[in-house]
Amino acid sequence: MDGSPAAGKSVRKRTLTERLFGGQEQVDTSPKVADEVKYTTCYMCACRCGIKVHLLDGRIRYIEGNRNHPINRGVLCAKGSAGIMQQYSPAKLTKPLRRVGERGAGEFKEIEWDEALGLASEWLGRIRASDPRKLAFFTGRDQSQSLTGWWAAQFGTPNFAAHGGFCSVNMAAAGLYTVGGSFWEFGEPDWERSEYFLMFGVAEDHDSNPIKLGISRLKARGAKFVSVNPVKTGYSAVADEWIGIRPGTDGLFVFALIHELLRADRIDLDFLARYTNAPWLVIRNPGQGDDGLFTRDAEGNPLAWDAKKQAAVNALGVDVSPAIAGEVTLPDGRKAVPVFQLLAERYLDPSYAPDEVAKRCGVPADTIRRIAAELAHAAFAKQIVLDQPWTDWAGRRHDKMIGRPVAMHAMRGISAHSNGFHTCRAIHVLQMLLGAVDTPGSWRYKAPFPRSCPPPGKPGGKTVAANTPLGGMPLGFPLGPEDLLVEADGTPQRIDKAYSWEAPVAAHGLMHMVITNAWKGDPYPIDTLFMYMSNMSWNSAMNTAGTIGMLTDKDPATGEYKIPRIIYSDAYFSEMVAYADLLLPDTTYLERWDCISLLDRPIGSAEGPADSIRQPVIKPDRDVRPFQEVLIDLGARLKLPGLTNPDGTAKYPGGYPDYIANHESKPGIGPLAGWRGEDGESHGTGPANPRQLDKYIEHQCFWHYELPADQLYYKHANRNYLETAKRLGFIDKAEQIVLQLYSEPLQKFRLAARGFGPVQPPDRERARIEANFDPLPIWHMPFEEAAVDNDTFPLHAITQRPMPMYHSWGSQNAWLRQIMSHNRLYMNRRTAASLGIADDDWVWVTSHHNRVKAQVRLMEGVNPNTVWTWNAIGKRAGAWNLAHNAPEAVRAFLLNHVISELLPERNGYRYSNSDPVTGQAAWYDLRVRVEKADAVEAGETAPSFPPLKTPPGLASPPSILRYGADFKSRDAAEEGGK
Amino acid sequence: MHPAFSVIFFTAASGAGYGLVALVGLLSAFGRVPQAGWFGFAALAFALALITAGLLSSSFHLGRPERAWRAFSQWRSSWLSREGVIAVLSYAPTGVFGLGWVVFGRTDGWFALAGLMATAMAMLTVWCTAMIYASLKPIHQWHNKWVPANYLSLALLTGALWLNALVHLWGRPDPVVGAIAVAATLLAAWLKESYWRFIDTVPAASTPESATGLGARGTVRVLDAPHTEENYLLKEMGYKVARKHAVKLRRLARLFAFALPLALTLAAFVAPAPLALLAALVAAGSAMLGVLVERWLFFAEARHTVTLYYGARQV
Amino acid sequence: MTSYVSPATGQKQLGLVIDLDTCVGCHACAVNCKEWNTGGHSAPLPDYAPYAADASGVWFNRIHSFEAGEGDDSRTVHFPKSCLHCAEPACVEVCPTGASYKREEDGIVLVNADTCIGCKLCSWACPYGAREFDEDAGVMKKCTLCIDRIYNDNLDEVDRVPACVSTCPASARHFGDLGDPNSTVSRLVAERGGFDLMPELGYKPINKYLPARAARKTAGCTGAPAALEPAGVDGAKGLLRWLDRALSR
Numbered sequence A: 001m002d003g004s005p006a007a008g009k010s011v012r013k014r015t016l017t018e019r020l021f022g023g024q025e026q027v028d029t030s031p032k033v034a035d036e037v038k039y040t041t042c043y044m045c046a047c048r049c050g051i052k053v054h055l056l057d058g059r060i061r062y063i064e065g066n067r068n069h070p071i072n073r074g075v076l077c078a079k080g081s082a083g084i085m086q087q088y089s090p091a092k093l094t095k096p097l098r099r100v101g102e103r104g105a106g107e108f109k110e111i112e113w114d115e116a117l118g119l120a121s122e123w124l125g126r127i128r129a130s131d132p133r134k135l136a137f138f139t140g141r142d143q144s145q146s147l148t149g150w151w152a153a154q155f156g157t158p159n160f161a162a163h164g165g166f167c168s169v170n171m172a173a174a175g176l177y178t179v180g181g182s183f184w185e186f187g188e189p190d191w192e193r194s195e196y197f198l199m200f201g202v203a204e205d206h207d208s209n210p211i212k213l214g215i216s217r218l219k220a221r222g223a224k225f226v227s228v229n230p231v232k233t234g235y236s237a238v239a240d241e242w243i244g245i246r247p248g249t250d251g252l253f254v255f256a257l258i259h260e261l262l263r264a265d266r267i268d269l270d271f272l273a274r275y276t277n278a279p280w281l282v283i284r285n286p287g288q289g290d291d292g293l294f295t296r297d298a299e300g301n302p303l304a305w306d307a308k309k310q311a312a313v314n315a316l317g318v319d320v321s322p323a324i325a326g327e328v329t330l331p332d333g334r335k336a337v338p339v340f341q342l343l344a345e346r347y348l349d350p351s352y353a354p355d356e357v358a359k360r361c362g363v364p365a366d367t368i369r370r371i372a373a374e375l376a377h378a379a380f381a382k383q384i385v386l387d388q389p390w391t392d393w394a395g396r397r398h399d400k401m402i403g404r405p406v407a408m409h410a411m412r413g414i415s416a417h418s419n420g421f422h423t424c425r426a427i428h429v430l431q432m433l434l435g436a437v438d439t440p441g442s443w444r445y446k447a448p449f450p451r452s453c454p455p456p457g458k459p460g461g462k463t464v465a466a467n468t469p470l471g472g473m474p475l476g477f478p479l480g481p482e483d484l485l486v487e488a489d490g491t492p493q494r495i496d497k498a499y500s501w502e503a504p505v506a507a508h509g510l511m512h513m514v515i516t517n518a519w520k521g522d523p524y525p526i527d528t529l530f531m532y533m534s535n536m537s538w539n540s541a542m543n544t545a546g547t548i549g550m551l552t553d554k555d556p557a558t559g560e561y562k563i564p565r566i567i568y569s570d571a572y573f574s575e576m577v578a579y580a581d582l583l584l585p586d587t588t589y590l591e592r593w594d595c596i597s598l599l600d601r602p603i604g605s606a607e608g609p610a611d612s613i614r615q616p617v618i619k620p621d622r623d624v625r626p627f628q629e630v631l632i633d634l635g636a637r638l639k640l641p642g643l644t645n646p647d648g649t650a651k652y653p654g655g656y657p658d659y660i661a662n663h664e665s666k667p668g669i670g671p672l673a674g675w676r677g678e679d680g681e682s683h684g685t686g687p688a689n690p691r692q693l694d695k696y697i698e699h700q701c702f703w704h705y706e707l708p709a710d711q712l713y714y715k716h717a718n719r720n721y722l723e724t725a726k727r728l729g730f731i732d733k734a735e736q737i738v739l740q741l742y743s744e745p746l747q748k749f750r751l752a753a754r755g756f757g758p759v760q761p762p763d764r765e766r767a768r769i770e771a772n773f774d775p776l777p778i779w780h781m782p783f784e785e786a787a788v789d790n791d792t793f794p795l796h797a798i799t800q801r802p803m804p805m806y807h808s809w810g811s812q813n814a815w816l817r818q819i820m821s822h823n824r825l826y827m828n829r830r831t832a833a834s835l836g837i838a839d840d841d842w843v844w845v846t847s848h849h850n851r852v853k854a855q856v857r858l859m860e861g862v863n864p865n866t867v868w869t870w871n872a873i874g875k876r877a878g879a880w881n882l883a884h885n886a887p888e889a890v891r892a893f894l895l896n897h898v899i900s901e902l903l904p905e906r907n908g909y910r911y912s913n914s915d916p917v918t919g920q921a922a923w924y925d926l927r928v929r930v931e932k933a934d935a936v937e938a939g940e941t942a943p944s945f946p947p948l949k950t951p952p953g954l955a956s957p958p959s960i961l962r963y964g965a966d967f968k969s970r971d972a973a974e975e976g977g978k
Numbered sequence B: 001m002h003p004a005f006s007v008i009f010f011t012a013a014s015g016a017g018y019g020l021v022a023l024v025g026l027l028s029a030f031g032r033v034p035q036a037g038w039f040g041f042a043a044l045a046f047a048l049a050l051i052t053a054g055l056l057s058s059s060f061h062l063g064r065p066e067r068a069w070r071a072f073s074q075w076r077s078s079w080l081s082r083e084g085v086i087a088v089l090s091y092a093p094t095g096v097f098g099l100g101w102v103v104f105g106r107t108d109g110w111f112a113l114a115g116l117m118a119t120a121m122a123m124l125t126v127w128c129t130a131m132i133y134a135s136l137k138p139i140h141q142w143h144n145k146w147v148p149a150n151y152l153s154l155a156l157l158t159g160a161l162w163l164n165a166l167v168h169l170w171g172r173p174d175p176v177v178g179a180i181a182v183a184a185t186l187l188a189a190w191l192k193e194s195y196w197r198f199i200d201t202v203p204a205a206s207t208p209e210s211a212t213g214l215g216a217r218g219t220v221r222v223l224d225a226p227h228t229e230e231n232y233l234l235k236e237m238g239y240k241v242a243r244k245h246a247v248k249l250r251r252l253a254r255l256f257a258f259a260l261p262l263a264l265t266l267a268a269f270v271a272p273a274p275l276a277l278l279a280a281l282v283a284a285g286s287a288m289l290g291v292l293v294e295r296w297l298f299f300a301e302a303r304h305t306v307t308l309y310y311g312a313r314q315v
Numbered sequence C: 001m002t003s004y005v006s007p008a009t010g011q012k013q014l015g016l017v018i019d020l021d022t023c024v025g026c027h028a029c030a031v032n033c034k035e036w037n038t039g040g041h042s043a044p045l046p047d048y049a050p051y052a053a054d055a056s057g058v059w060f061n062r063i064h065s066f067e068a069g070e071g072d073d074s075r076t077v078h079f080p081k082s083c084l085h086c087a088e089p090a091c092v093e094v095c096p097t098g099a100s101y102k103r104e105e106d107g108i109v110l111v112n113a114d115t116c117i118g119c120k121l122c123s124w125a126c127p128y129g130a131r132e133f134d135e136d137a138g139v140m141k142k143c144t145l146c147i148d149r150i151y152n153d154n155l156d157e158v159d160r161v162p163a164c165v166s167t168c169p170a171s172a173r174h175f176g177d178l179g180d181p182n183s184t185v186s187r188l189v190a191e192r193g194g195f196d197l198m199p200e201l202g203y204k205p206i207n208k209y210l211p212a213r214a215a216r217k218t219a220g221c222t223g224a225p226a227a228l229e230p231a232g233v234d235g236a237k238g239l240l241r242w243l244d245r246a247l248s249r
Ligand SMILES: Nc1nc2c(c(=O)[nH]1)N[C@H]1C(S)=C(S)[C@@H](COP(=O)(O)OP(=O)(O)OC[C@H]3O[C@@H](n4cnc5c(=O)[nH]c(N)nc54)[C@H](O)[C@@H]3O)O[C@H]1N2
Pocket: A140, A141, A163, A166, A167, A168, A532, A533, A534, A535, A536, A539, A540, A541, A569, A570, A571, A572, A573, A574, A575, A576, A586, A587, A588, A589, A627, A799, A800, A806, A807, A808, A809, A871, A872, A895, A896, A899, A923
């Protein structure tokens, strides 16, 4: 760009009129932008982009993306760009509150922090001294799970989880048990090299900006981008091909692709033999306790059949020529077959042929066949050969890196179904068959992934005792029935029933079941529900009205609330605030320290690990405290072991920054990996560095470790990478991570269901476990669809995240809510016509559970069997300090009103509306019918709830906002002064 | 287009005022109006009152009325500026003409010339007003030759009816003035009908397809507007009047602006004096009302191309 | 007769090129524009009833979403729109005060907020809806092409582009001199068949739109065949094919 300053001035002779009426404006093209620029990390959503905050006169003049940041490379999304309005939101809470009226009535009094913390430690101290399980500590969108989880463990309660259980645990668990990494935010396509990108069920993702940057890069290079999604908006709108699949059927679609690839033998056998458990021998011993387990040698190594030696050998050995097909007889006489053969037998079955699945998926068979051909073409005909030598796990040097430039990504469109765990595994299997895992051009792990597979670390909490920390972290990864958290009779030990037979691999807990279970006292009543940053009475609740009822329900016998105490921390006046007995107001993301740690949900990329911090860039103008600070303070008051010195004094008197810099979860490993050690020269591991935060600030608040070129691919089997990963503390041993086509842990649960082993499911669960713990991916009809009458509820109903809104918290933002304050029910034009529904009509959306009223918008680009809406736009009247007649409350709606947390009754029992393997909430299994509302019903949504009372201390919302006027008058004043 | 009352009133009132000035200036040159100074005073004062009230009202429409004087600067390019300049300049010949008539009791010679100049400038002002609208390409219902014709003829119509009422009031009914009023009514009615036929039958060139450039893929429909609530553009330019409603209003406009005035004016030819006066007065009042309705419709039926981006199928 | 002179060919005409093929409709450019400009040259960009019903505000850039075509072949197109800095800007021509003007040196169309009388006529004259009335101040405002960024010595060289361009996560916005046929943006327009909005009105917008590319969903679109050839692995003898495949670890 020609940016010479002269170009900014206009030089021209003044005409008569100009002299009479004043000439052309003199534009100041170089105004001062900031007194100071501070770097920090965005938290308008969980993508966590690097930002530069320009401060002028102590106010925020402008927030922009940090060009050097590995996540966003300078760009910023709509939410991030609206940070100013979040900071000046009138919904900000201002002081600790204690409930004075009935719960839910919104009557609070302001109290001092000392009283608030005293109260909390009194309540919690009592619980800890009696039965720590009576504290259920659940956190929502937070990024401090390593702190909160550790705190829960120190407290001694197993009843801890964050939001993952209702979010995307299916993706996390399926990935970690299959490839040692996952989609979600732990892997990414090779945007620079991929030739073919297949995306399943993604609207916005945690990788908001990276995906947008990536897609445009991919398109610029002419690669093909296919989006599998019932709805054609956002990413699907710019896809080269849109596959408008019927919700919940992706598994079948993927199986048909696999079927085609197998039938044509267009698979990467070398990759399978080297990097996956395809050759591992599986015992075929029907009816016996070892059926379906891997054959293992005395050291526990899995065996493979060496075709040259004609013998079973250690499958992890170096010089093996493994057979991938053919039944063999082991020395002990048992029969075994390689995993690959089981896989081929399963998916070559004609029931998975494109013609068979086409109707169910709503994807024409020809399309499926063509996509399969295109995948094979991209993977093999367009194979990438990089002149990049590397050394494999066995120390063998390879001159080249071979790439299969097919990348995949999947998220909640897969995850939020009751068959999501298996569908996600199916996608990973498809990747493996194409040899497209962490190779040039394919999907890649983001460091610190891959990790060993199946994942290490078991859930803690088998035994709980008063005043005693938990023996481990509350969340982990069970590898078999013996790792479950159940009583001898199979009764769940956790309040959310995670790690019970109802959800054995519930690696992130089941936050969506906590309130229901606590209210029922099933498996036991609790005393205090302690929540942080989660709008559990509204948009993250299934069965909103029911949840509100449970939060306020009293035991008629005692007159006490069924959930006796609720402590909640929020920064804003969300719907949940009304249900707190004690409210701990948090700071905004621009006011506090935060730590985006490798121990939490890391922000690494395929190029290398990264972590980052937030630093306060603006001082709070209210009596609020950062929640992490409060948690550490509470820990010290409760004298939790990790938070107190032996002499009883607080271990982190400097609060959260003190903790970030000095806490070690294991020797040498702390929340931040950068600039460790006294000298600040160690990275990854090393002694704590008291000046670590200064180092981060010097480096724009992030640390990024760039992997050398030979470690960028094949990380699961790349010796130099594995050694780096060990050195940085990501893995314990620098061993090959073998990808698991066949998942043995699942088979272990299944064997238990068949009656083998010491830990046995209750009889009621056997058939369910048998059916759902198949070690190879399966597909079953989404549970709700299978349970309801599909003539009565003929349509699928799903939601999508709007790009410019973050769940519920975007609506308080004066700029963002102007973009979307009313969500429609989107319907296919032809489907609507067949129901006599026209554009803009108001309709009732009815499920087996409830009904909700919405206004319709017709469109072409949506699967004809599907209706959908934007998520979390509907608001409770009064909440967020919005006017009671705001469209968010009057016209917008939540699909959550019609989603039940429980499935319809079957055999006298109502299971949770979740994936049977992981407990993932099955939001998108919803089935509905849509009917035109009466004319008199048009114009307003229903159900509507009584408006919430504004808590004390909130600013009164202005009727007109002139943000920025001060900067202008300042300019003028300066001009005048000159 | 949003029918802003200030603008509707302005164009209707000033139109009538300029029409009256124009006719008085013209006819007095030919001695076809009462020569009495009082009559001159009444006619011109009434006309100037209409004009001035209109102009004042139009400044209510401005965001910064105190800066209105700046609007005189762009007469070389802007019709609004020209309208302002000419409107102000037209006070001069009208003033001289009025001075001669009222103070010196003379409407001949230089004063007659001033009268003719007042006529010309009054018409020019109305034309400029019309051209403000007619020059706006984004609004098909305005950007056409019928618009200046409508503005001029309706100004003449209302001016003529007021003049007729005034001569009746003065007790000096004049068949020429009456005939002019009848002719002006017929002309204005024909031009207005032609205008309506035009906007009903001739489609605008712009479509959602041309507005977005996406026409090659087929019909273009709105999926989501940029904002779920109305913004300035829609409030200002997205005004829509229901077809049914418009048809009714057109009928009212026809009735009040043309039919009634025509009948009453004709009746005034034959009716006895007091009734004739009443008929002429009601005719003028009715036409004012009719023009207000017509002007409201002129805005309400005008569709701006920006609405193509917000779901309008045609403009 | 008009005081406005159309730009000569080759004269500098700064503007934007918007790629409808990659715009995902995220509204980032619109919000970032608001954020920059509410404290910038045209400060403030007020918001009315910001926390109540019927909220609205001044935005220089808005993102529309359209569907073009029918059924499966329809294309969802996200469509950002701001001032197009027309070569024949009637918005300037109709302005009675001269507050609206097009800069000779770079073609940027601006409003002088100190002389605008708020007659709104320019907003009527703009076919594209690119003019924004500030009710509060009673003056017209509009996209300034970030005139206070693109020449701003207080910003790093790389940052001297419009806010909407630097923030767009999908790289769907390009900024440059469209008066120079050899500029990157002009070449992009030529290569990709960039087009004008409502060319029939003759405003000759400087901003150009790049069309969404055609869907790629026919056999051969990537060079792959319509279906894969079976390799004879079906049925009982199928797995034989893989029996003695020589593989190594
Ligand atoms: N129908 C339907 N429902 C869904 C989904 C869906 O797709 N469809 N998605 C589900 C998924 S995946 C998720 S993750 C959930 C999300 O649902 P929630 O986890 O409930 O997310 P938010 O609505 O953003 O609520 C987070 C709360 O954090 C508060 N908050 C914001 N910033 C801060 C802060 O700095 N400090 C503190 N202490 N609090 C803060 C907000 O005010 C808000 O009350 O929704 C689930 N619900």
